Amino acid sequence: MLGEKGNSKSSEMQKKMGDFVAKCRQNGLKITPQRMAVYRALLESKEHPSAEMIFRTVKEVFPSVSLDTVNRTLLTLDEIGVAFIVEGSGDSKRYDANLGDHQHFKCVKCKRIVDFHHKPFDNIKVPKSIGENFIVLRKTVYIEGICDLCAKKQN
């Protein structure tokens, strides 16, 4: 049972890594170990990590990796559409490689980003005034406030 779960998870990961390789080739990008490691670290994290967080993770396997490479790679992931920068209120960039339908709640105190999925928020219809004049790349419902952990602290 546990073994099977582990295998299915690992094969799912392998599929995603394979798709990523294909996507890189489509975009004329080289398959470098650093690029792979950054994407894998992002995929495996559930906390919408910053570049610095990814940097620390990748460094464990790749001690000589530079922060610049991590930053550049994360921007590339966004550009080719395999990840995106999570919306927020002016804090440092946070990334997400989960392209499935979902939305985010962000805590203004601890900056934690919590996934949730509310079907009515998928497929937002952009009004004509925007859709006809601008190229829409991303649309979502954004909710921010104070998370349970931070609310407790305040009392």
Added chain:
Amino acid sequence: MLGEKGNSKSSEMQKKMGDFVAKCRQNGLKITPQRMAVYRALLESKEHPSAEMIFRTVKEVFPSVSLDTVNRTLLTLDEIGVAFIVEGSGDSKRYDANLGDHQHFKCVKCKRIVDFHHKPFDNIKVPKSIGENFIVLRKTVYIEGICDLCAKKQN
């Protein structure tokens, strides 16, 4: 005609400044000329300015004002609820003192923030999983992409 428009606009501004003074008193905040100038500058701008933009504007009237004061004041405006930080994808903070129902489109190239108002996007119903566990302070529909001006440049 022009005179009347000017007067009505100026009296509307005066009302908002009066409300702001009241709000400061409610929150035990002193009425300082710097604080007034920052709030006025934000009210008069339609471009969702950054702290730096506000700083430059306030400096014209108040040459000795410091950037730190502007930053602190803008955060205070957010805290007491007379303004807020516009949502975005990891760029520098941008502020808005327009509390009326509206939403934003942000250009990922030039960082321009465009107001729009689509009634179905007002009064978003927060799902229970969020509303029951977290304190919601702000909720909105966020749209980003490439604006008309930047789209032209690319061709």
Added chain:
DNA sequence: TACTATATAGTAGTCTATCCTATTTGTTCG
């Protein structure tokens, strides 16, 4: 007017992200 807590100016420091350049490496093609 005098007192006190708050706010400010000026500056130093921190954190994030980007730029620069010499070197390395993935990919292509013979």
Added chain:
DNA sequence: CGAACAAATAGGATAGACTACTATATAGTA
């Protein structure tokens, strides 16, 4: 395979956006 070349990286410098610190100034008040 084994060059050849363009793309990518490491490491350090630089820039930009806040944030912290501290001595001084000032708004609110009694």
